[in-house]
Amino acid sequence: MGLGEALAILSALAWSAGVIIYKRLGETIVPTRLNLMKNLIVLGLLLPTLAVIGEPLPRLGAAELAITLFSGLLGIAVADSLYLTALNRLGAARMGVLGNFYSPFVILLSCLLLGERLGPLQMLGFVLVSSGVLVVGAPAVQEPAARREQRLGLLLGVASIALMAVAIVLVKRILETQPLIWMVALRLAGGIGGLALLFAWRRESPLPGRAERARIRWPVVLAGAFVGQYLSMVFWLGGYKYAPASVAAILNETTSIFIVLLAALFLHEPLNRRKLLGVALTLSGVACMLLA
Known part of the structure; x- marks a missing residue:
């Protein structure tokens, strides 16, 4: 297993843990505000990380810097906010199903823009x-939900995943030649800047009100930011830095499998035959990717 492949799988594990935490937090915190809070926490974690590891400054031209910041704005400010909104409407399981769109989007864009190709085993x-x-995420029965809410959630979910794919493919070539943690920090700065502009445009305060603050579980917010954003973002970008974009995207698909396993472990949801079959299929696919 190469470094890029290992980081892509670790990213899926960290993000799946974050999804479960964000689903709980989304019940009390507005998605855009939750997005800003977790990203500010991550920025606070990245600054000492940069000081400790001593990475050299990135050498970016004006165009490369603009692309990096725009990638963060698109993938963090816009896509993550849409994702959290859709997560509140659809729940973790259905968002896991929509996550299947991610790797096809990345593979298509990688073939069109980066000239990548997949071999037969891949x-x-x-x-x-x-x-x-798909086997894991497909609901056995139709859950009762308002059709309008369901359709809007599906639309927002697909849009968020498509924008994540566009954002990572845009920055892929720059990422390959620049220090990893600095690139994480620059994309995060672009995302935070985009969220600040969004709050200014809406004329809303980015800070939670008194009633909302009283409901916030700060230890859970910190845990979600560290695992679901800090670790997952570093591992995610590391996967794309050290592995082809199409391979990293496919390995990221294991997120929904990890969600099932973590839900069984921490939420005591049953592991039925359908879920176990899905886990077996996915792990077989990961093995093919790693052996290719």
């Missing part, structure tokens, strides 16, 4: 991984 891995997450 294509088999893609099919197995996608099949596994």
